[in-house]
Amino acid sequence: METHKIRPDYLDAYHQGGGFYYPVIIYQIINVENGKRWVGETFNLDVSKFGQLFLLKKQQHPSKEFIEDYNLYGDKVFHFSILEIIKDIEEVREKFNFYINLLKPEYNLQNKFKLIE
Numbered sequence: 001m002e003t004h005k006i007r008p009d010y011l012d013a014y015h016q017g018g019g020f021y022y023p024v025i026i027y028q029i030i031n032v033e034n035g036k037r038w039v040g041e042t043f044n045l046d047v048s049k050f051g052q053l054f055l056l057k058k059q060q061h062p063s064k065e066f067i068e069d070y071n072l073y074g075d076k077v078f079h080f081s082i083l084e085i086i087k088d089i090e091e092v093r094e095k096f097n098f099y100i101n102l103l104k105p106e107y108n109l110q111n112k113f114k115l116i117e
Contacts, residue, residue: 024092026083026099029107031069033077038066038107039099041092049080066107 022043029038029052042048055061056070070078086095100108 024086024089026086026096028081028083028099028103028105030079030081031073031077032079033073034069036065036069036106037103038063039083039096039103039105041096045080045082053078063107069107 024041024043025045025048026039026041027045027048029040031037038052040048040052052061053075056067056075059067061067061070083099084095086092099105
């Protein structure tokens with residue numbers, strides 16, 4: 001019987017500084033109709049996809065502009081992609097802020113979730 005891993009090898013837990021961690025995925029959601037985007041970070045991209053879409057459907061996402069565009073275009077125009085996979089837990093804040101400053105994601109920048117302090 002052949003078995004399949006649920007998570008790809010690059011997402012396996014790793015040892016760092018006396019603990020085990022999963023890599024952090026920095027991802028973006030792009031609205032292909034207007035080019036606006038959301039940048040987020042997660043340990044599990046599938047859970048984040050579900051969570052983001054759930055918040056949009058329930059009209060509870062922190063970005064009101066994201067909700068408005070979701071209502072206007074529907075979920076088919078939003079594409080998820082991985083920006084970077086980070087294995088050093090100490091680099092997450094720096095890398096997340098790097099992508100916020102580089103991409104200036106419109107859905108992040110109009111609310112309090114723009115930079116990790």
